[in-house]
C-alpha cells in the first residue's frame with residue numbers, strides 16, 4: 139500500500155495529468171431549473187468537484203445506464219468499446235458498497251455474467267472518498283458499513299480541509315502516483331480514527347436479523363401501514379444505488395430491431411403483471427414488501443451482504459417522504475413481539 | 485409563521501373530535517416523519533394521535549388522491565384550497581361519495597414553499613368543505629397576494645419554446661412521479677403502460693419523453709387544478725406543470741372554464757357548446 | 768424532397784368517413800388535382816379522434832397533420848365533431864405552447880359534396896407546412912438518432 143499526501147494545487151495538477159488518460163467523473167453541483175442537485179458528471183475542471191455533499195443521484199447512472207442497447211436476436215454486438223478508462227472520483231463508502239452489490243449480481247454470479255456490464259465495469263476505476271459527514275437521512279453505519287473507509291475501491295481519498303491523502307491499495311496504480319510526496323501512515327490512521335468518532339451518534343439504532351426471516355416477514359401485518367402513503371412511482375428505485383431491476387424491450391427502426399436493457403422498478407404496478415392479466419403483486423403493500431424483502435432478505439440469502447447500503451436517497455427523494463427506516467423499525471418491533479427473531483439462514 | 489400554527493391547532497381539534505365521535509374512521513392529513521423533520525402524509529385513526537397532524541409551508545403533497553383508496557369508508561381529509569378543487573372534481577366525476585367524506589378545508593392558505601403554482605393561485609379558500617380552518621381571504625387580499633408575473637414561455641418564439649421544453653424533458657427519467665403525484669392520474673392503466681398501441685417508447689429518448697409529457701398534459705385539459713404537486717414531486721426539477729398550467733389558462737380564456745370549482749360541473753372535454761370557438765382552425 | 772430539391776412534406780390526414788373522406792373521393796372522381804402530400808387515415812368520426820393520434824403522428828415523423836370532419840351540425844353521429852372541436856382547440860393551444868408551429872396543425876371541416884373545397888384545403892395545408900419546413904422531431908434530431916445508451920453528460 140502506498141500513502142500520498144498532497145494539497146489542493148498538487149491535486150489539481152494530478153487531475154490535469156490524469157485527464158489525459160482517463161475520462162473523469164465526479165459529483166458536481168447542477169442547476170436543474172426548479173432544483174439544484176449534486177450529480178455525477180464527466181468533468182474537465184477540477185474546481186467543479188463538490189467534495190462536501192452526498193450526490194443526489196448515484197454513480198449507478200454511469201456503471202449501469204438507464205437504457206443500453208445489447209444487440210438484437212440476429213447479431214451479438216458489443217456496444218461498449220471505448221478505449222479510454224474511466225475514473226469515478228469522490229465515491230463515498232455507501233456508493234462503493236452499492237457497486238459491490240451490482241458487481242455481485244452482474245459479474246460475480248457465475249450463473250449469469252452480463253457481458254456489457256462487465257466490459258464497462260472493467261474500464262471503470264473507483265476512487266473512494268472518506269465520508270466527511272453524515273447526510274440528513276443516511277444510516278450506513280447502522281447497517282454495519284464503515285463510512286470513512288471502504289476496501290472495495292483500489293484508490294481512496296481522505297480529505298482534510300485543503301489536504302488530500304491518497305491511499306493507493308492496488309499496485310497497478312502505484313506508478314501513477316509515484317512522484318508525489320509521501321504521507322505518514324500513522325498520522326492518517328489517527329485522522330481516520332478521529333473522523334470515525336464523529337460518526338458515533340446515530341439517531342437510528344436497529345437490531346434485526348439479516349437475512350430477515352422470509353416466511354414470517356412475508357406474512358407480517360406491517361406492510362399495509364408502511365405503504366399506505368406510497369404513490370408507486372419509480373423514484374426510490376431509480377435513485378437507489380443498489381436497485382438493479384431491468385427489463386428487456388425491443389425498439390425498432392427501418393425494419394430492424396434492437397434489444398435494450400432498460401431500468402425497471404418493482405414499485406411500478408405493471409412490473410410483475412403477467413401477459414395473462416394476472417398480477418401477483420397487485421397492491422402497493424405487496425410491492426413495497428418486495429422492495430424491503432429483496433434488500434434485507436432475498437439478496438443476503440443469495441449473495442453476501444445487504445441489498446441496501448443505507449445511503450438515504452430513497453428517503454430524501456421520495457415525493458411523500460416515505461422513510462425506509464420506519465419500515466425497518468416496524469420490522470424490528472414486529473419480530474420482537476413475535477418473540478425473538480431468527481435470521482432467515484437458520 | 486403564526487398562520488400555519490393556528491391552522492394546525494384547528495385541524496388537530498377538528499380531527500380529534502371527528503375521531504372521538506366516530507364520525508369518521510380515519511383522518512388523512514399531513515404529519516412529520518419519525519426520523520426526519522419532513523412533512524409526510526399520515527393516516528390517523530386513533531384520536532389520541534390526532535396531535536400528530538400539522539400544516540406548514542412544506543405540506544406540498546396533494547392528499548386528494550388517497551380518497552380513492554377509501555371509497556367505501558368514512559374518512560376525513562385535510563384539504564388545501566387546490567386539493568379541495570381536486571375533491572370537487574372527483575365528486576363531479578362520480579368517483580367518491582359525498583356522504584362518505586368530511587373535508588377539513590383550509591381557508592386563506594398561506595402557500596407552500598418553492599411551489600410556483602402558489603404564486604399564481606387565486607383561489608386561496610377551500611371551494612368545498614364540511615369544516616373550515618384558517619381565515620377566509622377576501623378578494624382584495626387574494627389580489628394582493630397574486631404575483632403579477634407574465635408567463636415567460638408565452639413570450640418566446642416557437643423555436644425558443646421548443647428548445648426550452650427540450651432542455652427540460654431531456655432530463656426526465658420517466659420515474660412517473662409527476663403522474664403518481666397528480667390527482668388526475670388515477671387511471672387503472674395509464675397510456676404509458678400499454679403496448680397495443682404503444683403510445684410512447686419505453687426508453688428515455690427525448691422524442692418519447694416529450695411525447696409522454698404532451699400526452700399527459702392532454703389528459704390534464706380541463707382537469708388540472710394547478711396545484712403544483714407534479715412539479716414538487718419531480719426529482720429532476722423539471723418544469724412539469726408548465727404544459728398543464730397552460731391548459732388551465734386556455735380553458736379559462738377560450739371556454740370560460742375552470743376545473744374543480746363546482747362539484748356538479750361537467751368536465752371541459754366531456755361537454756360542448758354549439759357556439760364553441762374554433763380558434764386555431766383553418767379559414 | 769422532390770426532384771427540384773424542394774421540400775415535399777408528409778402530412779397525416781385524418782378524415783372522417785362520412786364527410787371528408789367522401790369529399791376526397793369526390794375530388795378524385797371529379798379529377799380535381801391536389802398535392803399528393805397527404806397520407807389519409809380514415810376515421811369513423813372526428814369524435815373518435817384521440818388527440819394522441821396527432822401527437823403520435825409527430826412522434827413518428829409526420830411533417831404536419833390535417834384533420835377534417837363533417838361541418839358542425841352535420842355530424843353523422845349528431846355531435847361527435849362538437850366534442851372533437853374542443854379537443855382540437857385545446858390540443859392546438861398546447862402544441863403551440865410547446866413550440867410546435869401553428870402551421871403544422873390544420874383542422875377544418877369538409878362535407879361530402881365539397882370535393883373542390885377539399886382540394887383547396889389540402890393545398891393550403893401543404894402550403895402551410897412548406898412554410899415551416901421539415902419537422903425535426905420533438906428531439907430536434909430529424910429522426911436520425913442512432914441507437915445508443917443513456918449517457919451521463921459532460922459538464
Ligand code: SF4
Pocket residue numbers: 367368369370371372373374375405455456457458459460
Ligand atoms: S419514491 Fe416514495 S412514493 Fe415513490 S415508490 Fe418509492 S416509496 Fe413510493
Ligand code: SF4
Pocket residue numbers: 374377378379380381433445446447448449450451452453462
Ligand atoms: S434502499 Fe434507500 S437507503 Fe438503501 S441503498 Fe437504496 S436508496 Fe439507499
Ligand code: SF4
Pocket residue numbers: 601665666667668704707708709710711712713714715725728
Ligand atoms: S397536472 Fe395539474 S392537477 Fe396534476 S399535479 Fe400538476 S398542477 Fe396538480
Ligand code: SF4
Pocket residue numbers: 663668669670671673674675676699700703
Ligand atoms: S397520464 Fe393520462 S392515462 Fe396516464 S394516468 Fe394520467 S390521466 Fe391516466
Ligand code: SF4
Pocket residue numbers: 655656657658659660661662663717718719720721722724
Ligand atoms: S417526475 Fe420528473 S423525472 Fe419523473 S417522469 Fe415526471 S417529469 Fe420525468
